[in-house]
Structures are given as C-alpha cells and as structure tokens.
Amino acid sequence: MFTYIMRRLGQTIVTALFVSVIVFSLARLTGDPTILIVPTEATEEDIQFFRQQLGLDRPLYAQYWSFLTNVLQGDMGISFRYREPALDLVLSRLPATLELAVISMLLATLIAVPIGVLAAVKRGSMIDTGTRWFATIGQSTPTFWLGLMLILVFSVDLGLFPTSGRGTIWHLVLPAITLGWYSAAAIARLTRSSMLEVMESDFVKFERLSGLPERVIVLRHALRNAAIPIITYMALQFGVLLSGAVVTERVFAWPGIGQTVVAAISMRDYPVIQAAVMVTAILFLLLNLLVDLLYSWLDPRIRY
Amino acid sequence: MGPMLELRDLTVSFRTKRGTLPAVDGVSFTLAPGEIVGIVGESGCGKSTLCTAITGLLPSNAQVGGEILFHGDDLLQKSAREMRSLRGRDITMVLQNPMTALDPVFSVGGQLREILRYNADMPQAERQERALQMLQRVHIPEARRRLENYPHQMSGGMKQRVLTAMATSLNPTLLLADEPTTALDVTIQEQILRLLAEIRDSLGTGIILVTHDLGVVRRLCDRVVIMYAGRAVETGRTEEIFAAPQHPYTEALLASIPRIGDDRDRLTAIQGQIPDLRHLPPGCVFAPRCPKMMPRCQETYPPLFENTNGWARCWQHAEEEAVL
Amino acid sequence: MDSTGPQAQVIVRRKPLVRRVSDAVEGLPIFASILVALFLIAALFAPWVAPHDPGQANFLFALAPPAWEEGGSLSYLLGGDNLGRDVLSRLIYGARLSLIVSLFAIVFAGGVGVFLGLIAGYAGGAIDSVIMRVVDAFLAMPFILMALGFVAALGTSVTNIIIVMAITNWARYARLVRGEVLSVRARDFVALARVAGQPRWRIGVRHILPNVANSIIVLATLDLGRVIILEASLSFLGLGVQPPNISWGLMLADGRSYMSVAWWMTVMPGLAILFTVLSLNIFGDWLRDRLDPRQTQD
Numbered sequence: 001m002f003t004y005i006m007r008r009l010g011q012t013i014v015t016a017l018f019v020s021v022i023v024f025s026l027a028r029l030t031g032d033p034t035i036l037i038v039p040t041e042a043t044e045e046d047i048q049f050f051r052q053q054l055g056l057d058r059p060l061y062a063q064y065w066s067f068l069t070n071v072l073q074g075d076m077g078i079s080f081r082y083r084e085p086a087l088d089l090v091l092s093r094l095p096a097t098l099e100l101a102v103i104s105m106l107l108a109t110l111i112a113v114p115i116g117v118l119a120a121v122k123r124g125s126m127i128d129t130g131t132r133w134f135a136t137i138g139q140s141t142p143t144f145w146l147g148l149m150l151i152l153v154f155s156v157d158l159g160l161f162p163t164s165g166r167g168t169i170w171h172l173v174l175p176a177i178t179l180g181w182y183s184a185a186a187i188a189r190l191t192r193s194s195m196l197e198v199m200e201s202d203f204v205k206f207e208r209l210s211g212l213p214e215r216v217i218v219l220r221h222a223l224r225n226a227a228i229p230i231i232t233y234m235a236l237q238f239g240v241l242l243s244g245a246v247v248t249e250r251v252f253a254w255p256g257i258g259q260t261v262v263a264a265i266s267m268r269d270y271p272v273i274q275a276a277v278m279v280t281a282i283l284f285l286l287l288n289l290l291v292d293l294l295y296s297w298l299d300p301r302i303r304y
Numbered sequence: 305m306g307p308m309l310e311l312r313d314l315t316v317s318f319r320t321k322r323g324t325l326p327a328v329d330g331v332s333f334t335l336a337p338g339e340i341v342g343i344v345g346e347s348g349c350g351k352s353t354l355c356t357a358i359t360g361l362l363p364s365n366a367q368v369g370g371e372i373l374f375h376g377d378d379l380l381q382k383s384a385r386e387m388r389s390l391r392g393r394d395i396t397m398v399l400q401n402p403m404t405a406l407d408p409v410f411s412v413g414g415q416l417r418e419i420l421r422y423n424a425d426m427p428q429a430e431r432q433e434r435a436l437q438m439l440q441r442v443h444i445p446e447a448r449r450r451l452e453n454y455p456h457q458m459s460g461g462m463k464q465r466v467l468t469a470m471a472t473s474l475n476p477t478l479l480l481a482d483e484p485t486t487a488l489d490v491t492i493q494e495q496i497l498r499l500l501a502e503i504r505d506s507l508g509t510g511i512i513l514v515t516h517d518l519g520v521v522r523r524l525c526d527r528v529v530i531m532y533a534g535r536a537v538e539t540g541r542t543e544e545i546f547a548a549p550q551h552p553y554t555e556a557l558l559a560s561i562p563r564i565g566d567d568r569d570r571l572t573a574i575q576g577q578i579p580d581l582r583h584l585p586p587g588c589v590f591a592p593r594c595p596k597m598m599p600r601c602q603e604t605y606p607p608l609f610e611n612t613n614g615w616a617r618c619w620q621h622a623e624e625e626a627v628l
Numbered sequence: 629m630d631s632t633g634p635q636a637q638v639i640v641r642r643k644p645l646v647r648r649v650s651d652a653v654e655g656l657p658i659f660a661s662i663l664v665a666l667f668l669i670a671a672l673f674a675p676w677v678a679p680h681d682p683g684q685a686n687f688l689f690a691l692a693p694p695a696w697e698e699g700g701s702l703s704y705l706l707g708g709d710n711l712g713r714d715v716l717s718r719l720i721y722g723a724r725l726s727l728i729v730s731l732f733a734i735v736f737a738g739g740v741g742v743f744l745g746l747i748a749g750y751a752g753g754a755i756d757s758v759i760m761r762v763v764d765a766f767l768a769m770p771f772i773l774m775a776l777g778f779v780a781a782l783g784t785s786v787t788n789i790i791i792v793m794a795i796t797n798w799a800r801y802a803r804l805v806r807g808e809v810l811s812v813r814a815r816d817f818v819a820l821a822r823v824a825g826q827p828r829w830r831i832g833v834r835h836i837l838p839n840v841a842n843s844i845i846v847l848a849t850l851d852l853g854r855v856i857i858l859e860a861s862l863s864f865l866g867l868g869v870q871p872p873n874i875s876w877g878l879m880l881a882d883g884r885s886y887m888s889v890a891w892w893m894t895v896m897p898g899l900a901i902l903f904t905v906l907s908l909n910i911f912g913d914w915l916r917d918r919l920d921p922r923q924t925q926d
Binding site for chain 3: 011014015016018019021022023026027029136137139140141142143144145148149151152156239240242243244246247250261262264265266268270273274276277280281284285288
Binding site: 202212 | 407423
C-alpha cells in the first residue's frame with residue numbers, strides 16, 4: 001500500500017515536470033518571444049539588449065532550468081498586460097472558477113447518480129430509456145450554446161435569473177446548470193452501466209438468495225461496488241469541467257480564470273497563459289492523486 | 305406427513321426472442337429431511353434452472369407450471385415477499401464459484417451478521433457471537449480474526465466454507481448446493497463434502513446437490529435424479545443406480561467415468577450432442593443418441609416406468625407397469 | 629457404430645453477400661445515419677447545395693426571420709443574419725469547415741497517438757513509462773486552455789487550428805492503443821504465435837493491429853463530435869478560425885448580440901452542432917456495440 005502511494009506520487013511529479021516542459025514551450029513555439037515584448041520602435045541593438053536581459057540568448061535547456069526553478073519558487077513571470085506577477089493574478093481568479101466548478105459538479109452528481117441507479121434497477125423502463133437519451137444528448141450539447149439558450153429563455157424572456165456576473169445564489173444557477181450539464185450526462189451514463197454490471201455479479205445473486213431485501217442489496221452493496229469507477233470518473237470529469245468553465249465564464253461574464261486567459265490570448269500575454277495552464281494542470285493532477293489515495297479507503301482489496 | 309419437499313411435474317420455459325425454451329419439463333421428485341438428493345446431468349440439462357425455480361428467483365420471462373410443495377405449501381403460489389422471508393432462513397443456497405460469491409468491499413463477518421440481521425430477530429451482540437460460532441462450525445481456524453477479513457484475503461476453499469456458513473446460519477430446512485465443489489481443488493472438495501455431510505447429520509437439513517460429477521454423487525447422495533435436456537430420466541437410490549442403471553443415458557454416463565486399471569486407451573464419450581431445446585424431436589429426447597433405440601422411442605414420449613429402486617423413463621421397460 | 633441420427637455433418641457455406649451486408653447493418657440507427665449523411669453531403673457539396681453565397685450581404689434580408697415566421701421568406705429558409713447573409717447557406721459552409729477541421733485533426737491526432745501508443749505498449753519498460761507520463765501531462769491540461777495556449781503561440785489560420793486540435797487530442801489515442809496492445813499481448817493466441825516462431829513485427833501487424841483497429845475506429849467516430857464542439861468553442865471565443873471563414877461557432881458569436889431580436893441567429897447554428905454531434909455519437913455507439921462484442925469472443 002505504501003509502495004502504491006509512493007509510485008503514484010512519483011508518477012505525478014514526473015507528469016507535472018512534463019507539463020512544465022509543455023508550458024515552457026508554449027512561448028517559444030514560433031521562435032523568439034522577444035519580438036512580442038519589445039516596443040515597436042526598438043532597433044536591432046535594443047532587441048539584442050532585451051534578449052540578453054531576459055536571458056533568451058542562452059541555450060534552451062538553460063532557459064528551461066531557470067523557468068523551472070522560478071516556477072518552484074512561485075514566480076511565473078510578470079503579466080505583459082497587467083504588470084503584475086502572473087501567478088498571483090491567476091491564483092486570485094481561481095476561487096471564482098473553483099466555486100463554479102465545484103457547485104456544478106455537486107449539482108451534476110446529485111442529479112445524475114440517482115437517475116443512473118434508477119435506470120439500472122428499472123431496466124427497460126421509461127426511466128431507463130429516458131436516462132440513456134439524456135446521457136447521449138447531454139454529451140452532444142455544446143456548452144456555450146446551452147448557456148446562451150438558457151439566458152435567452154430564463155433571463156431575457158422570463159426574467160427569472162440575472163444574465164451575467166457573480167454575486168448571489170441566483171447568479172450561480174444558470175452557469176452551474178450550463179457547466180454541469182455535460183458532466184451530469186456522462187456521470188448518469190456511467191452510473192447506469194456500472195450498476196448494471198454490478199447487479200449481474202454473483203455476490204448480488206447470493207445476497208438475494210440469502211434473503212436480503214432488494215433495497216439493501218441495491219443501495220448498500222451494489223452502489224458501494226459501483227461507486228469506485230464512478231468516483232474515478234468524476235475526478236477525470238473535473239478536467240472537462242475546467243475546460244467548460246472557460247466558455248461558460250465567457251457566456252456569463254463570470255470573473256474566473258477562463259475570462260482572464262481569453263483576454264490574455266489576444267495580447268499574447270504568455271506569463272498569464274502559462275500560469276493558468278500550469279495551475280489548472282497541477283490542480284487536476286493533485287485531485288487525481290487524491291482520488292487514487294481515496295481508492296484505498298473505498299476498495300479493501302488495495303488496502304490489504 | 306408428506307415429504308419436506310416435493311416437486312410435481314415442474315415445468316419452466318423461457319420466452320425468448322427466438323422462441324420458447326423449455327428448460328425444465330415435467331420433473332418430479334421428493335426430498336425428506338436429512339436426505340441428500342443429487343441432481344446429475346450435463347451442462348444445460350436444466351439443473352440450475354430447477355434450483356432457481358425452487359428459490360423463487362426466476363426472471364420475468366419465465367413461465368412456470370406444476371407445483372413445488374414445501375411442507376405442503378406450493379412455493380409457486382407464494383408472493384415475492386413470502387419467498388424472500390423463506391430465503392436465507394428456511395431455504396438457502398450455496399453457489400458454484402466461491403471466488404465471486406462474496407461482496408469484495410465488505411468484511412466476511414459483516415456479511416454474516418447482515419444475513420442474521422435481515423432474517424432473524426437478534427440483538428446486535430448476539431449477532432456478533434453467532435457469526436463467530438458460524439465460522440467455527442465450518443472449521444475455519446482463527447475464526448475471531450477471520451471475521452474481520454475481506455474475501456480476497458481468503459482462499460477458495462475457505463470462502464466456500466464461509467458461504468456454507470452463511471447458508472446454514474439459521475438452520476435451514478432445505479439447502480441447495482449448486483456444484484459446490486466444481487471450482488475447487490480435489491483436496492478441498494473432500495473437505496467441503498464432509499462439511500455438507502456434517503450439516504446433514506447435525507441439523508437434519510435436506511440437501512439438494514446439483515453436480516455433473518458422479519464421484520461426488522456416489523460419495524454423498526442418498527438418492528439421485530438423472531436429468532437430460534430438461535427432463536428427469538431416472539431416479540433411485542444411489543447405490544442401486546450405480547450398480548444397475550435402468551436408463552441408457554445413465555448407463556452411458558457411468559461408462560464414461562475413467563477407472564484406474566482400465567485397459568481401454570480412449571475415453572468413452574457419449575455419441576452426438578445435446579439437442580437444441582427449442583427444436584426437440586417428438587418421442588424420447590435421448591433417442592437420437594441412444595444405442596438401444598427402438599422405432600417406438602422416436603415416435604412417442606415415454607412415460608415413467610416404476611421399478612424397485614425408483615423409476616426410469618425408457619421404453620425398454622414397457623413390459624413392466626407404467627405409472628403415468 | 630457411428631451415429632446416424634439428426635446430427636449429420638454440417639457444411640459451412642459462406643453467406644451470400646446480401647445476407648452479410650444486412651447482418652453488418654443490423655440495428656443501424658436510421659435517424660442518426662440520415663443526419664450524418666446530410667452533414668457529409670452539406671460538407672462535401674457545399675457550393676452546389678447552398679442556395680446562396682454565404683458571404684453575400686444583402687441588407688434587404690438583414691435580420692430576416694425564418695420562412696415560417698411572419699416576415700420570413702422562402703428564399704432565406706432559416707432567416708438572415710445581421711448583415712443579411714443567408715443562415716442556411718452559412719450553416720452548410722459551416723458544416724464543411726467542421727468536417728475539414730475535425731477530420732484532419734483526428735487523422736493527425738490518431739496517427740501520432742496510435743504510433744506512440746503502439747510503441748509504448750510493445751516496447752514496455754522505461755519507454756512505456758516515459759510515453760505514458762507525457763500522455764498524462766497532455767491529459768492533465770484542460771483541453772480548451774491548452775488549445776488556447778497553442779493558438780496564442782501558433783495563430784488562427786485554419787491549418788494551425790487543425791494542428792492545435794491534433795495536439796490537444798493525440799494523447800487519448802495513445803492511451804487507448806497502449807492499453808489494447810497490452811491486453812492483446814497477454815492473450816493466448818499471441819503466445820501461440822511466439823511459440824510458433826513468428827517474428828515480433830509480424831505478430832504486431834497480423835494479430836495485434838486488427839484487434840486494436842476496432843477500438844480506434846470507435847474512438848475516432850466519437851471524437852469527431854468532440855472536436856467539432858471544440859472548434860466551435862474556439863471560434864465562439866473569437867480565438868478559432870477567423871472571418872471570412874465560416875464556422876458555426878463564429879455564427880453563434882455573431883448572433884449573440886442579436887439574441888433578443890433574432891433568435892434564429894443563435895438557435896440555428898447551435899442546433900446544427902447539436903444534431904451533427906448527436907448523430908455522430910449515436911452512430912459511434914452503434915459502431916461500438918457492433919465491433920466490441922465480437923472482440924470479446926475469444
């Protein structure tokens with residue numbers, strides 16, 4: 001068990017290093033970023049000077065090394081646009097995005113898991129068919145369009161919710177539904193198939209033979225066994241959620257990381273872009289690591 | 305007082321997309337308390353379906369006919385709720401594959417206690433004690449420690465014992481054992497069989513032992529029912545059937561057991577294959593493979609012919625008295 | 629004495645072609661297939677199918693409602709946008725862009741991903757670990773953020789968008805293929821081939837690849853929809869393909885400002901995306917059901 005944790009930790013660290021390499025290369029893909037940083041009237045000498053100042057005349061691996069050491073100390077450069085440390089900027093916007101993501105995930109799970117369980121238990125019924133359709137359609141809906149449609153119907157036509165911004169619970173409703181929609185569909189589908197598989201197991205049959213009530217079998221035994229792949233999947237979904245958050249934030253003018261990055265792109269504000277990608281990737285890796293460790297609590301086969 | 309369990313003309317068919325499948329057709333036999341009856345046949349002969357019918361867990365596309373009398377009550381007439389209260393308490397079953405029959409995320413003790421909780425009125429402390437006793441009764445060493453173990457920490461043989469403990473925790477009247485030794489090593493098989501015999505002796509439980517292994521039958525069963533293609537073709541006391549089988553299928557089964565000291569260098573198999581249950585020939589189902597087939601066998605379905613041991617469903621006994 | 633019963637020898641004949649085709653398309657989702665076909669027709673034959681020039685502005689039809697509404701016209705079946713361009717024609721050309729981008733993106737992503745996955749699965753050891761950690765790295769970054777990052781670096785030409793789509797997607801193929809290779813390698817028939825002395829590359833091509841191919845096809849089909857949505861998201865944000873290219877995402881971005889007066893500008897492209905991706909997903913699911921069960925029969 002201990003070796004398992006160590007191994008996973010090692011993998012996470014190596015993966016994070018590779019992420020840093022990719023992030024580092026973003027700014028250097030089209031060659032020399034100096035051109036983008038210096039003012040337009042700069043002469044050739046000025047450019048050379050800047051290049052030296054920023055250390056861009058050194059070999060690539062040396063540049064990467066200072067990049068890495070800086071990152072580990074929390075320095076991801078200064079935003080071109082805002083003249084602030086990029087990392088601080090990103091981290092200050094993170095809570096808003098996390099708020100949206102977590103609420104959406106909670107909402108999605110609270111709806112999707114019961115539906116999935118019901119669909120599996122009442123196989124072939126209307127609930128089952130309805131769930132499968134919901135799952136397929138839900139995973140085919142473009143998030144940003146859903147957001148627009150919800151705004152159109154509920155904000156513009158019906159005036160029930162504010163169209164944008166963050167502040168009250170009312171502000172959360174439409175963005176959470178928009179963002180959670182896809183995940184709800186995906187989780188419902190997985191819950192259903194995971195439950196179906198578990199319900200076919202020998203131990204479920206034996207529990208029935210032993211006279212246990214169906215309710216206990218489904219909710220206590222089947223669900224517990226089915227939960228393991230579902231929870232893993234939810235951790236993966238978090239990455240999808242962060243992605244979806246970018247467009248959702250744009251549609252609802254939600255002040256999170258997504259908005260910041262979109263603004264940064266047009267300005268080629270690499271420090272901010274790099275910081276955003278780095279932070280979200282590390283977050284994702286940590287979450288998955290956590291879930292893997294949670295595994296051992298859930299599944300005794302790994303614990304002992 | 306009648307027998308503890310009596311099957312009368314039990315018929316089970318399944319409605320499928322490709323027609324009706326008669327899995328069990330007109331099977332009758334009895335079981336007395338403390339008796340061990342073996343049900344023998346090849347795969348697909350309907351023996352497992354038989355057990356499922358007795359426990360009341362047939363799927364919704366099953367059509368059932370006949371009667372299953374348990375202490376005189378027809379189980380087929382009982383509601384789902386009534387059947388559930390019988391299961392686990394009066395009627396229990398042990399499954400074939402011990403590796404997968406236990407829930408992997410709950411401790412063994414926990415699963416034992418759960419059965420006690422839902423089938424009997426027992427305070428928690430007593431359930432704990434009882435669970436421990438159950439493990440000890442099936443001779444699991446270090447039982448107290450084993451209560452907290454998870455299934456994957458136990459060997460196959462030990463798990464089979466645990467299953468048996470679960471099935472006998474409330475002293476059931478009827479125990480169904482579906483191929484309890486098939487998935488185990490030969491040395492462990494013997495231990496499980498001995499355990500079953502013990503249960504019969506100490507609790508007076510009637511046991512139905514489903515198997516395709518004639519060695520097991522000989523070892524443990526008082527009587528045996530031979531099944532083929534969903535029908536019962538012969539029944540009687542084990543010793544007499546082994547000594548003098550009355551049905552050609554039984555003969556063929558016995559002949560196919562290899563014996564040490566045999567000077568044949570090929571194993572005898574039974575010619576042909578099990579028929580497609582959806583397209584059964586008229587007359588005797590075994591006729592196409594039967595070395596003693598007569599024209600009559602292909603035309604008319606043979607009735608049961610009683611003999612001193614039990615009965616056999618074969619036309620060669622036509623001179624003797626027919627029962628049905 | 630041999631059995632002369634009904635168990636006579638069965639002669640295996642190859643099923644006639646008609647029968648084999650009808651078996652192959654058993655259970656084909658009709659509605660979804662029609663939609664996929666429509667999508668393909670629109671994409672491939674846009675210049676001939678579109679009723680109008682999609683870039684042609686015509687102020688007579690500015691913000692014209694769809695034909696069935698009051699003030700609509702049969703000429704502009706699904707209405708006109710703010711510049712009076714025909715929405716239907718733009719949808720058709722948008723299909724073309726979606727198909728081009730997603731198809732090429734998947735071919736590139738698949739090509740790189742399958743190749744690396746095969747190497748990882750076959751070579752094992754350190755090479756496998758390294759490749760898998762790189763895969764993990766790409767999968768850890770939220771794909772839109774990653775796409776945005778690469779767009780910032782590479783720019784928004786159609787070609788570069790395709791490259792960006794490929795970069796953000798190759799990892800899934802690599803992981804899938806590696807997993808399949810590992811499980812196929814462990815199977816008995818591979819061991820038999822090794823024992824029989826077949827060279828490793830031969831085993832790879834003849835035995836492993838066909839098994840892996842099915843999963844790749846299923847993934848690619850399902851991925852088409854995903855990439856279409858991804859591309860639309862980028863262009864919606866203004867960071868994908870640029871005008872005068874026509875993309876459903878761009879149409880949605882345009883229509884956003886006019887939502888309260890011209891709902892069709894946003895509803896139509898959205899429905900186009902929804903139905904296209906939906907039918908691709910349904911088709912992909914059907915394909916998976918058809919291809920996979922055969923795989924598990926050993």
